[in-house]
Amino acid sequence: ASGSDENDVVVIGGGPGGYVAAIKAAQLGLKTTCIEKRGTLGGTCLNVGCIPSKALLHSSHMYHEAKHAFANHGVKFSSVEVALPAMMGQKDKAVSNLTQGIDGLFQKNKVTYVKGYGKLVSPSEISVDTTEGENTVVKGKHIIIATGSDVKSLPGVTIDEKKIVSSTGALALSEIPKKLVVIGAGYIGLEMGSVWGRIGSEVTVVEFASEIVPTMDADIRKQFQRSLEKQGMKFKLKTKVVGVDTSGDGVKLTVEPSAGGEQTIIEADVVLVSAGRTPFTSGLNLDKIGVETDKLGRILVNERFSTNVSGVYAIGDVIPGPMLAHKAEEDGVACVEYLTGKVGHVDYDKVPGVVYTNPEVASVGKTEEQVKETGVEYRVGKFPFLANSRAKAIDNAEGLVKIIAEKETDKILGVHIMAPNAGELIHEAAIALQYDASSEDIARVCHAHPTMSEAVKEAAMATYDKPHSHLKSWLLLSSLVFIFVQEFTMTWR
Ligand SMILES: Cc1cc2nc3c(=O)[nH]c(=O)nc-3n(C[C@H](O)[C@H](O)[C@H](O)COP(=O)(O)OP(=O)(O)OC[C@H]3O[C@@H](n4cnc5c(N)ncnc54)[C@H](O)[C@@H]3O)c2cc1C
Numbered sequence: 001a002s003g004s005d006e007n008d009v010v011v012i013g014g015g016p017g018g019y020v021a022a023i024k025a026a027q028l029g030l031k032t033t034c035i036e037k038r039g040t041l042g043g044t045c046l047n048v049g050c051i052p053s054k055a056l057l058h059s060s061h062m063y064h065e066a067k068h069a070f071a072n073h074g075v076k077f078s079s080v081e082v083a084l085p086a087m088m089g090q091k092d093k094a095v096s097n098l099t100q101g102i103d104g105l106f107q108k109n110k111v112t113y114v115k116g117y118g119k120l121v122s123p124s125e126i127s128v129d130t131t132e133g134e135n136t137v138v139k140g141k142h143i144i145i146a147t148g149s150d151v152k153s154l155p156g157v158t159i160d161e162k163k164i165v166s167s168t169g170a171l172a173l174s175e176i177p178k179k180l181v182v183i184g185a186g187y188i189g190l191e192m193g194s195v196w197g198r199i200g201s202e203v204t205v206v207e208f209a210s211e212i213v214p215t216m217d218a219d220i221r222k223q224f225q226r227s228l229e230k231q232g233m234k235f236k237l238k239t240k241v242v243g244v245d246t247s248g249d250g251v252k253l254t255v256e257p258s259a260g261g262e263q264t265i266i267e268a269d270v271v272l273v274s275a276g277r278t279p280f281t282s283g284l285n286l287d288k289i290g291v292e293t294d295k296l297g298r299i300l301v302n303e304r305f306s307t308n309v310s311g312v313y314a315i316g317d318v319i320p321g322p323m324l325a326h327k328a329e330e331d332g333v334a335c336v337e338y339l340t341g342k343v344g345h346v347d348y349d350k351v352p353g354v355v356y357t358n359p360e361v362a363s364v365g366k367t368e369e370q371v372k373e374t375g376v377e378y379r380v381g382k383f384p385f386l387a388n389s390r391a392k393a394i395d396n397a398e399g400l401v402k403i404i405a406e407k408e409t410d411k412i413l414g415v416h417i418m419a420p421n422a423g424e425l426i427h428e429a430a431i432a433l434q435y436d437a438s439s440e441d442i443a444r445v446c447h448a449h450p451t452m453s454e455a456v457k458e459a460a461m462a463t464y465d466k467p468h469s470h471l472k473s474w475l476l477l478s479s480l481v482f483i484f485v486q487e488f489t490m491t492w493r
């Protein structure tokens with residue numbers, strides 16, 4: 001089909017929101033076109049986000065383990081080195097494999113793929129400047145805007161992707177910077193800071209707020225910060241960047257306390273700007289069509305993903321809600337279900353979030369601070385991995401599971417996990433929340449032994465009753481001694 005035939009659905013943007021919506025629409029029998037300007041499908045997530053960052057996190061973790069942990073397991077090397085081009089090569093291979101996979105899915109599901117920049121010219125017509133330098137008009141009964149987000153710039157800090165980089169530049173540095181300064185202790189700052197820190201950079205994270213990842217449960221956050229500090233990451237909290245000088249060899253950053261005060265200079269070879277992302281709607285002509293946005297530039301939609309303009313929908317990072325790939329995908333499916341008269345469903349309160357550092361931090365539902373604000377009476381159950389047999393067996397027992405449940409009904413309100421594989425462990429909690437399960441429900445499920453998942457069961461038992469670990473109090477005691485010794489003697493470097 002050519003772009004000028006009328007489609008049932010036209011999707012602008014081929015990221016996790018857009019490509020999933022397009023495939024779903026085609027699977028439901030709708031004639032569908034997806035317009036993408038990048039030249040490859042997969043959006044931010046596959047090209048310059050989730051996938052390349054996880055590839056580098058894994059490679060850098062392997063190096064770090066080989067250097068610092070293998071010897072404890074009796075595996076010895078004469079020397080361990082980083083071959084940065086090979087590390088980047090494996091990342092690039094993973095990315096191109098996956099983006100080409102989406103091309104294949106489009107063909108299989110008969111989604112028409114138009115490569116180019118789309119602009120709305122009416123609520124049912126999109127003018128596309130194609131990557132081949134032509135212009136075509138694509139028509140559709142329903143238009144889904146899935147144009148994603150872009151790095152949020154900071155006043156006076158110009159990103160050149162060399163000395164001052166966004167996450168995109170930080171995923172493709174050609175040398176390991178001696179000193180990396182990260183602006184913003186959020187998801188990107190901590191993940192990319194970990195990558196470069198593990199393979200040799202001295203990493204300093206400058207954060208405006210008084211804590212790292214301000215959205216994280218405070219108990220977990222404190223332990224997480226200690227863990228990152230042990231790995232060598234330095235934090236300058238309650239600090240803002242007020243000036244940047246790139247005239248010399250490196251970069252000189254002028255910082256001052258967030259509340260104002262004496263200025264100091266921090267030197268860096270590379271600065272990563274990771275102070276949030278902003279919806280990307282540039283060139284779409286939203287004003288001309290009359291699509292409403294909020295003051296952060298996010299497209300406003302109702303619970304069916306419909307904008308104020310009939311026939312125009314929006315999903316993913318470009319609308320309010322967590323800026324996460326899996327949330328964008330859920331939006332895409334639900335939006336198409338609604339526009340075909342089916343019932344769609346996304347519950348933004350139950351979207352899991354994972355920081356893929358080591359240890360990982362994963363959470364779903366409310367933090368204890370958020371539960372407190374609701375005024376609901378609650379109970380908390382915690383279980384440390386130091387008392388989990390699998391974690392001890394593999395000599396990786398940092399972290400804990402924390403469950404928050406309503407006192408009266410025992411219904412689970414939030415689960416927070418810090419563990420090497422927390423991003424995998426969180427999903428039994430996500431299912432529990434989705435189906436309004438209680439902590440007793442989790443506690444009564446038989447969990448295989450020895451697994452890290454048993455810590456989730458034990459935390460659930462601690463929430464509604466007692467963990468079995470009261471039988472293992474000697475283990476907990478030895479764990480406390482271990483934490484004490486570790487806190488005061490061990491560093492990863
Ligand atoms: C470094 C990094 C790491 C991340 N890691 C994770 C992670 O581990 N897990 C996670 O859940 N999320 C992660 N994210 C967030 C995730 O990438 C986004 O939430 C997700 O990509 C949003 O999907 P989307 O489809 O809404 O938008 P995007 O993925 O941004 O896709 C939008 C697409 O639209 C295209 N486009 C924009 N305007 C037009 C136009 N006018 N015409 C044609 N095409 C257009 C863009 O080129 C882009 O390809 C990460 C982000 C970054 C930056």
Ligand SMILES: NC(=O)c1ccc[n+]([C@@H]2O[C@H](COP(=O)([O-])OP(=O)(O)OC[C@H]3O[C@@H](n4cnc5c(N)ncnc54)[C@H](O)[C@@H]3O)[C@@H](O)[C@H]2O)c1
Nearest residue numbers: 184185186187188189206207208209274275276277323354
């Ligand atoms: N693992 C994942 O799921 C993952 C990974 C990377 C990115 N993402 C998504 O991408 C989005 C953007 O990531 P991000 O890390 O850029 O944003 P973020 O919102 O996660 O963190 C930004 C941090 O920067 C701080 N900040 C803001 N302005 C500042 C300033 N002027 N000086 C110093 N600090 C400042 C904020 O207080 C916050 O802690 C996230 O919201 C997340 O949803 C997800």
